[in-house]
Amino acid sequence: IICIDAVAGPEGQHYWPKHYPYCGGAFQSPIDLKPGLLRFDPTLRPIEIQNYNLSPNEQLTLGNNGHSVQISLPSKMHISSLPQRYTAAQLHLHWGSSSRLTGSEHTVNSKQYAAEMHVVHFNSDKYPTMSIAVDKSDGLAVLGVLIEVRHYERGVATNDFSLADQKVQMPGFNIRQLLPARLDEYYRYDGSLTTPPCYPSVLWTVFRNHVTISRKQVLLN
Numbered sequence: 001i002i003c004i005d006a007v008a009g010p011e012g013q014h015y016w017p018k019h020y021p022y023c024g025g026a027f028q029s030p031i032d033l034k035p036g037l038l039r040f041d042p043t044l045r046p047i048e049i050q051n052y053n054l055s056p057n058e059q060l061t062l063g064n065n066g067h068s069v070q071i072s073l074p075s076k077m078h079i080s081s082l083p084q085r086y087t088a089a090q091l092h093l094h095w096g097s098s099s100r101l102t103g104s105e106h107t108v109n110s111k112q113y114a115a116e117m118h119v120v121h122f123n124s125d126k127y128p129t130m131s132i133a134v135d136k137s138d139g140l141a142v143l144g145v146l147i148e149v150r151h152y153e154r155g156v157a158t159n160d161f162s163l164a165d166q167k168v169q170m171p172g173f174n175i176r177q178l179l180p181a182r183l184d185e186y187y188r189y190d191g192s193l194t195t196p197p198c199y200p201s202v203l204w205t206v207f208r209n210h211v212t213i214s215r216k217q218v219l220l221n
């Protein structure tokens, strides 16, 4: 998958507040996570997810808009450990250029990771659809996974393919495998969509532990 993320120019981040009133506001995500300044909240529960283990006969649609890639998820997948049920809608990835490996949105003590995955869920107890939930303060819950690149190769088979404005079908798999082992250690804050229109509607969970992928799996420009 070969993609380029647009960050500069008249469509770039710097210009978002001009066109989208919520961008650059008090709840703007992403943020720099500073473990030393955080407060432990004993009321938080470990993240519990349901029906993430998809079977190969459940077809997933993978779409690519030229600068990101996303997979639509079935509505049986949900988070069950929040006060309301949050139903999965899609997951997508953020990454940078393959040479710099600095594509994560959240940072930890200013450290930027190679990439970041977001599993986007909406509050289905309260709202009938994602598009109705998207701008509500309790509308969305996103699980964020920081991704690091391992500098040696294992014998993993990878599929290299390029697609822009294309959709491909892929067999279902265990989405749990894309999350770190520990779901009980995470950073939690109230934030926003990281891209326009930047609605302050996201309950963010960024897992403390990152996951590691092989260098071959990072797709080279």
Ligand code: SG5
Binding pocket: 063, 064, 065, 067, 068, 069, 070, 090, 091, 092, 093, 118, 120, 134, 142, 192, 193, 194, 195, 202
């Ligand atoms: C990316 O981030 C996603 C958006 C997502 C925003 O821009 O883009 C892609 O994955 C490209 C296809 O996802 C979509 O547009 C899904 C089709 O927007 C949403 O998820 C809206 C609810 C912002 O999401 S984020 O805050 O988790 N990064």
Ligand code: ZN
Binding pocket: 092, 093, 094, 118, 194
């Ligand atoms: Zn995202």
